Amino acid sequence: MTLASDLYVTEGNGLTYTGSTPFVAQYIRKNITVVGENAYAIYADGNTFFNNNINLEKGINVISENGTAIKIDGSFKQPAVPNIGISIKDGSTVKGKENAIDFSEAKTALRIDVNGNVYGNIIGNGLEGNKVNFAYQSGAQQGLFDGYVISGVEKIENWGNLSIIAKDKTIFWSGDFNNKKNAILNFKIGNSANLNTPLLLIEGKTVFNTGSKALFSYVGSNINDIVNKDIILIQSNGGMSGTVEVGQGGVNAVSDLSPLLKQIDSWITTTDPVVNGGIQGNQLVVRYGVNYEGGDNFVNIAKQGGISEQRLQAASYIVNYALSEYNKTQSVRSGELLALLTSAGNSNTGDDGANSSVVDNGSNGIARLVEQLTPNAEGSEVRAALRVVDKMRDQANNRSFYLRNQETATPWNFWAQTLYTHGRQGNEADIFGYQTNAYGINIGMDRRFRDEALFGVAFGYQNSHININGYGNTKDVNSYEAMAYTGWFNDRYFINGNINMGYNKNSSTRNIGSLNGYQGNTRAEADYNSLQMGYQASAGITFDLDIVKLQPRVEYNYQWFRVEDYAESGSPASLEVDRQSYSVKHLGAGFTAFNTYDLAFGKFTPSLSLMGYRDLNDSEVITETAGLVMDQGKGKGRFTITGDSIGNDIFEAALKSSLTLKNNIILDGNLNYYKRDGYNEGYIGLSVSKYF
Incomplete structure (x- = not known):
């Protein structure tokens, strides 16, 4: 089934699959938006059977403004290793009012690959073989999850750079989580984040593989909200294992992209004594302070991004004033300015945290912010x-x-x-x-x-x-x-x-x-x-x-x-x-x-x-x-x-x-x-x- 143009539906569902004739691979390359109450942007009823993936390609948007974006009640072909389901490719977006993807009534297991953005929950059917591959499309890519729950899924893996938007309550993932080799898990912490509870609760076990990291990126309005506070990034009820070194002043799995923040301490702590891979504990905790020596590094990173000498001098003035004023006063105004500057450490994210081609790495993020801080002079x-x-x-x-x-x-x-x-x-x-x-x-x-x-x-x-x-x-x-x-x-x-x-x-x-x-x-x-x-x-x-x-x-x-x-x-x-x-x-x-x-x-x-x-x-x-x-x-x-x-x-x-x-x-x-x-x-x- 192919769409010739974008689909916008005011009442009822959008793209609907029905009937018992098996469907071959589906390639959806046009935007789908539905606005009706409880309407599905894509719906496969209980009689459907798919021999291959439903592919969302070319950066499309699949959106239900008042319901679930994708609802699957049918079946997928089951090879020896389940690898058929939904493939979100090329930076595409799936967004629902509460749930982004719901396959709780599907007859078989599903695999979901995400090289794009998921806004809303993922609700599975609890069958063996269910899996979500974040930041994956034939290898490591980009991904974003902005929801409260992933349930009924046995395995969740991050292959590349996965951003998680911290919420006003703990995010819950069922099953096990595997941060693959050299993968980056980036927590976006803003004004709405509740820092009194774990940001992410994983019901199963958590594994950090060689070179993998958990990043902490602050995008809130006032740096006072996070300075010198113990923040639980992950609580894993099944424990944590992998190449995480615990010690005073550093955990290899935790770092920050902003040169204006420094990791005062981070550690694995134990809430329920569980030992995995030689490491005791199931909470990854981090504490950050202001790096008052970070101004020169900030400017040097901007220089690497191609910023002119005039703008570098302006950036040096602004950053050093912010650090000096915050050191002296810890005032609300200086805290807001410093928070703005630290947000520049975020890599390749847009204004809502989604993948963006405008800023593609840390140095570019800082460089582009310097361009925004200084007058246009056009x-x-x-x-x-x-x-x-x-x-x-x-x-x-x-x-x-x-x-x-x-x-x-x-x-x-x-x-x-x-x-x-x-x-x-x-x-x-x-x-x-x-x-x-x-x-x-x-x-x-x-x-x-x-x-x-x-x-x-x-x-x-x-x-x-x-x-x-x-x-x-x-x-x-x-x-x-x-x-x-x-x-x-x-x-x-x-x-x-x-x-x-x-x-x-x-x-x-x-x-x-x-x-x-x-x-x-x-x-x-x-x-x-x-x-x-x-x-x-x-x-x-x-x-x-x-x-x-x-x-x-x-x-x-x-x-x-x-x-x-x-x-x-x-x-x-x-x-x-x-x-x-x-x-x-x-x-x-x-x-x-x-x-x-x-x-x-x-x-x-x-x-x-x-x-x-x-x-x-x-x-x-x-x-x-x-x-x-x-x-x-x-x-x-x-x-x-x-x-x-x-x-x-x-x-x-x-x-x-x-x-x-x-x-x-x-x-x-x-x-x-x-x-x-x-x-x-x-x-x-x-x-x-x-x-x-």
Whole structure:
């Protein structure tokens, strides 16, 4: 049975197997979601018989929002060694409201292989031969278990890297547990974990094979919750055996990925005297403290992940402040910041603990957190505001072009323009790219005087929404701009000029720590303002070539811009960012080619403009100097992150058309392409004007 597309069912079960005809191997490669009460995403009734596995492939999701994801009541072929059942492959996910997989009424034993994520319980039928292979797909892989119970299963094995989400009560596994050679059992301990009872209770015996480990990863919001507390990772009622060395200061089976925590002690203890493999005890206990010497190691690991020197200096400041402040105060705020930093030790897990390709090892986890801790310095809000001015200047030049080509002076013209913009900035070295979508409106009034001069005023508003690459950071910019423009001209020459002043309201959101599963506040948010003012001067000449008119021109643009200082809130790593000012200078040259055609209903003027601009102040770069909001003491620390040049050389092309109707209404449209270094933008403008 094959699904051609994703399956979404609002009432009843999803994919259903029924009938007595044996099923061959099943390959499910489309998502299945059911939302009905007690509905199954996959259901095999009691009459079904499978000759081979049910395979979930290509990272699909099998989800029952209000019931059990997979319910098996039928039978599987039973070879000498049971190895037929459900195979969760390629990082696929099985998720139920309470139970993920229920084969309690199946007629035969099942084997379940998991290279993916299981959210919910696994309920077996208690038959001999039942087995769960975690982190397995033809060898060691990744796995995640986020449930309370695995019952009715004889054997549970971990072949690779298995993450277990600690719960508000002890997780129970029936049967025996075998942590295979070099396998890693990683306990994710967050805010909801109950540390007063064992995290995992195994009814049978537990075996740690050569090179296997049990990792402890803290993703909660405050480090005070775990420091110097005895935490029972595993209680195995059948006892523990394997290559676990017990001694003061270390148990080989237990370690932590964060360099900011250190294992004070760990040991095997006895609740019921059971001796297995020469080791007495059935509880694996660990106690952790803060490693106050771990700051340099944290930074070195980030360096191995490819982090730039600027960001490493910022990371050194943040980490060492966190350690120093926690050592002095053990305050809630310093505990939250330290917890955020220790969460970076988690390997290859996403924001819910699921397998993720974004962070694939410990060093990358720390490196990626450092990128999140430090400002983006991509300057998207600055450039969005500068582009508002560019577009108003373009419209002012359009109006000058129209007024110069009127046959006679007219009374006041009133005009309005709407704009839509889409732009993309690519990633460059240490600077994240972004995408911008903007909507705006400009309105104004102008007139021509004495057949040789013009004057006008304009007001504009634009909303820009910016998505920054990498970690889902966003910015929103609301820009308000005022401009006055003027010009002088005769039949051959023209001179234009304009001045502007603007105000911008900015909102930013940075995501910090969510990729590591950190359960504290992962959003640093800020509202702040910026101001700008500047001018443009241009001059040109008109050549009438009969079939086309050509207007070459030169321009000089100057813009001053200031971003006010601001403080983020939310995340314990929120930053206080200092005020920064910039100046942008461009010298441009280009031409406009146009002609006017008399039509029955008016005059039609199409045109093509090409302009290039040279950045005269390329030493001006996006700069963000910041420190932690909580660092308010004497001599508070600061670090600086710099980005791309704020100006850059520019190329712009525009196709425009103007239609002058006989009722004194003028309709204009423009399609512009704008390129600045790695930034590419297209925008469409539509305007209407009328003189009275």
